[in-house]
Amino acid sequence: MTSETTPVALAPGHDEHLTAAIESAGGVLVSLADAQVLVWAGGVDDFPTDLPDAVEWVALKLAGIEEFMAAGLIDDRRTWTNASGFYAENVAEHALALLLAGPRQIPAAVTSRWDKQVIDTTIRSLHGSTVAIIGAGGIARSLIPRLVACGAEVIAVNRSGRRVDGARETLPADRVAEVWPRCDHVVLAAPSTAETRHLIDASVLAALPDHAWIVNVARGTLIDQAALLRAVRAGEIAGAALDVTDPEPPGPDDPLFDEPRIIVTPHVANPASGLTRTLAPWVAENLRRFRAGEELLSTVSPDSTY
């Protein structure tokens, strides 16, 4: 093939941001049958079952690709990229927003219509606190400088325990139990795996200080939600701010919605409506790398520990 452009299929549907990014980086839009690259802007359900062998790289729009893994779609016959790192700034910002809204009682203040007595005595500052971040990937790397600028210290927990920049200390996942009594708040930013399922259970909730807030911007399954509701109602922790739930979405009568010390946002840390605009420059950069024969950003493989 002597063409100077790279044939890229963009599916499903059209998207102005991704189209512009692909064309700006030397790609030309073609049908899947003629493609060397597939930029897949959809989910797992309508992913093409007959992916041509000529497709050398599949760029997924998703950050969490458990379903692609579970369906066995991620193969080793081509390169796969996901987008987890590309959305990290936005997710980190939402985590910070929740970690401030909870201890600083923002929703409670709005609901209580100037109940100064109650809000004034329950508000807590993030400044001077210790925040545990469970799962120290891209979200943590974006979140840590924000927390440090707010005067908080961070204990990072990752698989290896390898030092995370900006954290006061880093612990390996098998020592996570040491973290609970030593932190003021917890941010969950770990992938959903068999090991992280119900990471936050009754015993963890009992070990946390009673002023602790738990922020979840990862996956709902990381928390035993029934145990969480019991612990919040019993005052074992101060509250929880959840951008993800289990099940998701919650039913309209889910008791989460009726507990004033649980803040629920509808999985918008990385808003779907702005997704392709955020993703576009990264797709362009990876396409540039692909054409230059360089290593791609955010690759995943069948062995990835998601």
Added chain:
Amino acid sequence: MTSETTPVALAPGHDEHLTAAIESAGGVLVSLADAQVLVWAGGVDDFPTDLPDAVEWVALKLAGIEEFMAAGLIDDRRTWTNASGFYAENVAEHALALLLAGPRQIPAAVTSRWDKQVIDTTIRSLHGSTVAIIGAGGIARSLIPRLVACGAEVIAVNRSGRRVDGARETLPADRVAEVWPRCDHVVLAAPSTAETRHLIDASVLAALPDHAWIVNVARGTLIDQAALLRAVRAGEIAGAALDVTDPEPPGPDDPLFDEPRIIVTPHVANPASGLTRTLAPWVAENLRRFRAGEELLSTVSPDSTY
């Protein structure tokens, strides 16, 4: 006097944090009649009218001292300190909490019980935005590094226009009108003066972009509240997050409480319940300076432009 301790009156009432601070820095608690220093932990109403001449320094607990100024209490016969700089970290944190809670739709998300469609399409990221801070004192100095860590840029406005560290640019107050169309959001951190009264009026609200949020952690009088309500209802701006109101407190039926895009917290940016704990190390430091003959922190004078 040969005593090695400095006689300090602490009034009104007792306070464990301030007592410990005073004693740790070489002070000894005495009655006002015997005091060289008065640490005044109250407001203006019960301030002693017969302040002995022997009192060389009055340390006020308050950040905003308009009422002391108006009452003519701040004289030039002794040194006066207020506490505005000492609470700046806490107030800056609250400003950031409000600036995230608004654009990221936290209270709206809680109220709407997982209305993903609406929240997802109205949420905005602070990352990449430009925030105007009006009044570039201690609160701004604490807020700017937080905003920069969040990927926002700052236009600072102060009286002189003298460059504020960390701000992309600084404008003098007489050029503030240039800021409105060029910023995404506004944080009010200016003192309450005749010039700042109704700084935010109908014309400013019309000049701001329609996605703008206004955060007020200063004084309610800086905003023409009737104009604000009209502008928010008309969609001229996205919303307002107010820790201070005019009048304050608002009446129980104040329309502020019924406008979903106005967030009201009950003047808790610097919670009264934690005040003396926050203040104590600063009182200790100033007492150390006083005893050493050094310049005190956070002095105010009858000429201060508060």
